[in-house]
Amino acid sequence: MKSFWLLLFLCTWIWADAHIFVYHRFGDSRYPSTNTTLEELRKEFTYFKEHQYTVVPLSKLIAALKAKETIPDNWVVLTIDDNYKSFYQNGLALFQEFKYPFSMFVYVGATEQKYGDFMSWNELKECAKYGELEFHSMHHPHMTTFTDENIKKDFDEGLALFEKHLEQKPHFFSYPFGEFNPRVKAIAQSYGFEAILNQNMGAVASFSDVFDLDRSALVGKSDLQSFLKYKALNATWIEPLFLKKDGKVSHLHVKTAETQAHKGGIYISENGYREIALNEGVFETDINTTLTKERSRILISVGTKISTKLMVKDNVIQ
């Protein structure tokens, strides 16, 4: 009995996880699916405060991951994708009130071309006094539909303008629409970012890949408390790794560190959820399905630990 409690304690300690969240628009009721109302934002910030969560800068989490430190399970990182004016006009004041740091991922082309809903270079510079500015592409493309050459063109153009106007190099990158595959990831990594963020629900633990960090979206009607319950599953995906144009997925093979687990769950978009028996923590099963949408998700779980693979159709690899 004693060893059971010791094991439980060790598990809690070993599996200490942080959570990265992503926001888009603030107090902008025209776009309910990407908006966070100010009432909701205050509720979330108050929840963090009252439940002893520590909101840390993304750079602090990345430094801890690189140093292979144990990641405290009360760490929360707040990121914002797309430099919408609504952050400057509505969201920023609340971040300042709570003294919460943030990382904003800049869609460079929108500011450069002065799109109405987006912040100006000067407004971005003002935000840089309170948070970190990072890179989110030049033209916000669906990168898996681009050739290697065109993806690189987007990075080259966007990074040059980012550095020219903001007089700093970004350290981190987040994919437009959270869409990527191994081909896009390799190109993004070649630009020397210290970390890359996706938009898959999940958590961050000491074993997490700094070039594939999960973020849960706090937009629309989000459920913060259930997001905070998820932990990161230490998983090595063998198959599938990406989605071809025909959308066929025949087999699933993922090794996890949960070698004592006998039961796991698989969720596939358009297919729903099912349980499967695990052999020493290995997920291996026939799928034999065709995913018809441009993007789908496969999520595997062991208890509350999850690992997600976003499957986006690649227009280049046949």
Ligand SMILES: [Zn+2]
């Ligand atoms: Zn975006």
